[in-house]
Amino acid sequence: MKKKLVSILLVLGMLPAFSACRLKSRETSTRRTRETTKATTTEETTEETTDEPTERTTASATSSSETSESTTQNQTIPAVTPCATVNADFKAPDPNCPIEYRSEDERYHYTMELQLDPDKRTVGGHVVCEFYNNSEDDWDKLCLRDYSSLFIDSKTAGYDTALDTNGALTEITNIKDGRDDSDLSFERDSDVSVVWMPLSKKLAPKEKMTLSYDFVATIPTVADRYGITEKVYNITNFYPILAVYTKDGWSHERFYDCGECFFSEVSDYDVTLTVPKDYTVLSTGTSKSEEEKDGNKVITFDAPCVRDFVFCASPDFKMFEGYYKNTKIRVVYDQAHPSTQYMDEVSEACIEAGIDSLAAFGAAFGEYPYPELDIVLATIAAGGMEYPNLIICTDMNYYCMPIADRDRVSDKYVMMSTVVAHEIGHQWFMGIVGSNSGMEPWLDESFASYTELVYGQYIGYDSGYSRRYMNLVDMADDMKREGSAPINRPYYDFSSDDPYINAAYFYGQVCLYQMQEIIGQEAMYGVIREYVHRNAFHNATAKDFFDVLYECCGKDNKDLNDLIAVVFDMDRVYN
């Protein structure tokens, strides 16, 4: 899905820092506008730190033969005068405002006892999911998504979404409806990742239910967002998870390997995970305890107010740490199989890009609301992939080669740094504000791609996406000819991967940047901050964004209207 895109981008002379598929900022047109130097030292550590967290510092934790020099800078968003059509009564939350968790009684709750078994290539265990009917309809069945089963060989009868690897159908057993302890059964859709569970007793609106089940998922030996490479285990989308019930019923978008159809409700996770005792684990949430038991390591995790739980594990991780305010940032790579000799420096660059991203996005959209953020450098086919509190970025070696004559470490690895920024941007657009990534892929990918530019502005790069150089209004015919416009369509509505990728990652990114140019940076960040706060920890649609945009700017701004008209199908937004 992704590798061919790299070559396309290289041919175009673009900088291929890209997400699940791609991202781009023209290196030739980037322009450094502000010099920032920052001393950083990063050393190997695998232990918790007791250092006092400091804003904008990169620091290794426990070993301190070299003392890291912290740099605290109050980098604020430069004031930009909004255009005259911005509504003076529109009040957005302040920059750097906190983002409050959704109330506990509205969150689902997963309790999971999991085992990773490298010998059998499995991850499995017991899951208890407490939830309620959050719709106005009776539910006579549940829908779960079992993405792990997608990794079966396509010859397995009856399923047409197989990924042709050495995975297996997930075993799901001992399924119970906690209301009367009755047994439930399930059946799979033709999309093997869709699991239907008929209920013997309907679940009424607001009624609570506890669903429990055992599962065993087989982990494929593939270099992918879910898979094993050497001794690195990327364990993501691995357990059957409750789907989202929308106004159109249970959402079960067909799986598409070039994008995502992951869509779930905000939940709390209490997880107990057993792994071999020499494994290091990074995950969603934070580890609360760790002990050795029967030759294994047993770790407990607490992950409140997130949409999923994932982890990456390996006996070969080398770890680096830094802080942004009270958030710990960790980076790991496979030191037994480093993709280049520069991996320590690449890891430093990722810490630095992580700190800058959290600082830039906290100012623009509201502060990152979690105590940890993990960055796993791993061999995956995509440039990167986003999960709650954890991102996986590729270690493909051209991302890990330094560019000469750059003094700042994150500048030396600007391709990797931009991937890091994009995936961290998803913590707001996917994580905090959820959306249906199958039906409205632009709503998380275009925003995450736009965050690359917010990051770029923060560190002093100009994207070159100004209307002075490439006005999307003048490019309307090109967009239509290649099938990319309008961008707000489900991924299956595009004729192939390329127009979809151009729409979700490129035109959407440029469009949001040019909206910013039209209404002013301060106004644009205010609109997005308000959109984030109204929809934090809920699932949003395009209408939620445009409602805020129009509240701020009205509907009489000709430049804005012209831009929207060529990029979006507004009937679809307000339908």
Ligand SMILES: [Zn+2]
């Ligand atoms: Zn993305």
